[in-house]
Amino acid sequence: MSTDLDSPSSQNHFSLTENGRENSNNKVHLKKELNLIDAIGIIIGIIIGSGIFISPKGVLKYAGSTGFGIIVWILSGILSTIGALCYAELGTMIPKSGGDYAYLNEAFGPNLSFLYMWSAFIVIMPTGNTVTAITFAQYTLQPLWESCNPPFEAVRLLAAAVISFLTILNCYNVKWVTKVTDVFSLGKVLALVVIIIFGMVSLIQGNFSNLEKPLEGTNYNPGYIALSFYSGIFSFAGWNYLNFVTEEIKNPYKNLPRAICISLPFVTIIYVLVNCAYFIVLSKHEMLTSDAVAVTFGKKTLGNLKWIIPVFVACTTFGSLNGNIFASSRLFFVGAQNGHLPQAISLINVHKFTPVPSLISLCLLSLALVVIEDVYALINYTTFVESLFTLFSVAGLVWLRYKQPEAKRPIKVNIFLPVLFFIVCLLLVVLPFYEEPVSVGFGFLIILSGIPIYLIFVKSEDKFPYLRQMSNSFNTFCAKLFLCVPEEGKYDS
Template sequence: MDNDSLKKATKKESENGSSSHGVVSQAKDQKPVKATVLQKDVGLLSGICLIVGTMIGSGIFISPTSVLLYSGAVGPCLLIWTACGVLAMLGALCYAELGTMITKSGGTYAYLMEGFGPLPAYLFSWTIVMVLKPSNLAIITMSFAKYASTPFYPDCTPPVVVTKCLASAAVFVIVSVNCLSVKLASYVQIIFTAAKLFIIVVIVGAGIVLLAQGNTQNFSNAFDGASQSFGAIGLAFFHGLWAYDGWAQLNYITEELKDPHRNLPLAIIIGIPLVSVCYVLVNVAYFTVMTPSELLVSPAVAVTFGDRVLYPLSWIVPLFVLFSTFGSANGSCFTAGRLAYVSGREGHMVKILSYISLKRYTPAPAIIFNGLLAIFYIMPADITTLINYFSFAQWGFNGLTALSLIVMRFTRKDLHRPVKVPIVIPGVMVLVCCYLVLAPIIDNPEVEYLYCASFLLAGLLLYFPFVHMKVKWGRKLMRPITLHLQLLMEVVPPEKTE
């Protein structure tokens, strides 16, 4: 691809505008990423697998320590894991009504647009691209690095610089895979999803055997030492809910779901309780071999469990946990790239993010941008800080989405509602989300909340001149930068499809 051809592509893009809705294949034997080719080929079983496969990631292998730390005892720890499943279920039921009422792509973005207008929808788009998705990738790759480095430091915690370098290297590999080929990224995801399901079955099965053998001493006096702190319980929920993240993913493909009026709520009702049961049983399995104090000092809970239960085959636990976290990171990168791509295409982000690779047909600029931000978040923060950071913003938008459901009960009575949940459910979700956002800030203010608020304010500063008013000098400033990046990466804007 020479420079003249790329310049022609840029000229053609500016003539067509920045609201393209797809990519036309430029070679007979190649298939590009088509953001809006929505075929109804996802059935009930596929929907259940999507929910389960997205939710089970690194959280169950890294969050148990933090949930126990903030809850204070075994009993409240297990109750919080169960309550997190119930809360995820309530939130997903709200999304089931919204998804069958507003059958547009975009999930939360579409619901906020319908309920409150473009500004909250833009702030969600801004936050998820700039904060939530990259910090999500950073958290998962740091979990990966923690488990990868632990076997090399059997008597101590791995050095921070080692885990951060490994996490950054993992981001580089994952970004490279996703930029090279959509098929390659899909194959990686399938293989590592099977691995994560295998290790969950192994841990739960071993825990059941140990319980049958009478290893129940850690469940005696299970509520002694329980935390009484209002904010600490909120932080425990933060870390538990991090493991449940992904319960709303099916709403992003509502238009591709067969009979969504039936299959969306059914997939939610089956998938989320299944994950909840798995998570509680995995935590029970941990407590059959580790006391609370031992679990708190374990640098990698699942690895310690494997060393004590599965020796001499204990090596399979860290290996498959690595597979699980790597697969989750790959899926996060894949999704984040598409979200940034759509945001750029709709004019909510810089235009270069909506460009695709001429040779690979991947949204390479968007994927690389997400990877660079993830590395930025890895450098200054540890996993605990990032999870607090992630959950604070995420649950703020979840509460706003639940509130939009209540608002539209009165302002959009004309909309058809195939699924209609009792209004008390979104009401409970709004209250719980307010608690999750405000309790930790009131109890123990931390700097990461200020960072998150700063990002939101920065979004407002950019929204009015560049999105709402569409100032011309901003476009003139970005045009040469876009052209040079386009030439460097050999990417072109998507073309319209009829």
């Protein structure tokens, strides 16, 4: 997937310093604009999104009881925190944008890193964005159909519209993106605090009936336990996304681990309290039959103010989707720079200094998934694929301890943590095969489909001149269409 951008790369290069001004090198590159507050806002903004409003039903469905459901939420938070600590070591040892992609490439080489890039491009990132957008649409439209669920077509059209709008915003200005994320991060925390407060008020008023037998109906089948963790872990998805934009963080050696260590415990506490509030107010039957759990919660607790919940949820998922689009587009940008995606995706707009082709590609893939009806199937096979590559990344951490013992590690976690995380991820990958073979099997096929793509378009591209010619034509077309050029120091030979 090479490039032939002689015209745009050799002429009229605009350039930026970190302050956005031109310099004598006549090059373009991404700017370091993210401080610690921005980084914390991005993590909270990405994590607290659709998951906390969709996954409670999925966790309860597979866990079988409210008590075990709470245990799953607590353990999901702990597991995510352990993973984040491991990634803090990886992110400060390998301070490159791309997250898992960069770590897998460093530890195991380009073959496995390509399969991750392919899977992220086809399923992980677009699916996460699609589920978040669908949740936004579901909660936004729910007040208009109080007695039933909104029409499928209306939900999907609104989901497609918000994906498109936020893609345009990300193409236009990075500062606007971070400001939107910061503002909506505050709004979404307030939304969850409202749910927690009214849940506690209900408990104080003596509503204990839903908590009398917390472990009744618990499903101890290992496969279903793993699937309950899939829904829980999906709600924490995003704890590693800041690693995708390491090169845009000011002082990443300090701010990356600080942002992780502040945001993850905070989100875990909020999630557990929100689910306690759900279980206090709603019966098991009410949660399992509701497609909008927070709306059902609001109807039972807020009376005439029940409209507040859909508004808050819409704000929450809007901010989360904005952060998802920002972070995941940078992953594809880095992959294209390394030749694992068409080089057009690594181009930067000469006026806005944003990776417009990467953002547009992500938008189109997300829109293609909007039509899928079963959201929980999307969650299952996405979490399976992501868990598998997270397992490989943490295995890479252990391997690099052996392979590069003298490498600079600003953060070095106890070896027990990556080993424990590896074992848990291995169980989460293997056990669901027995209960949901179709969902996880489909995810596995997506990964395997990357092998022929790699062999033909990456390893053997020079053997097929017409493929190179087509790639060059496509890259040049995108450069002209989106007014883009390569980043500083790329493809100038």
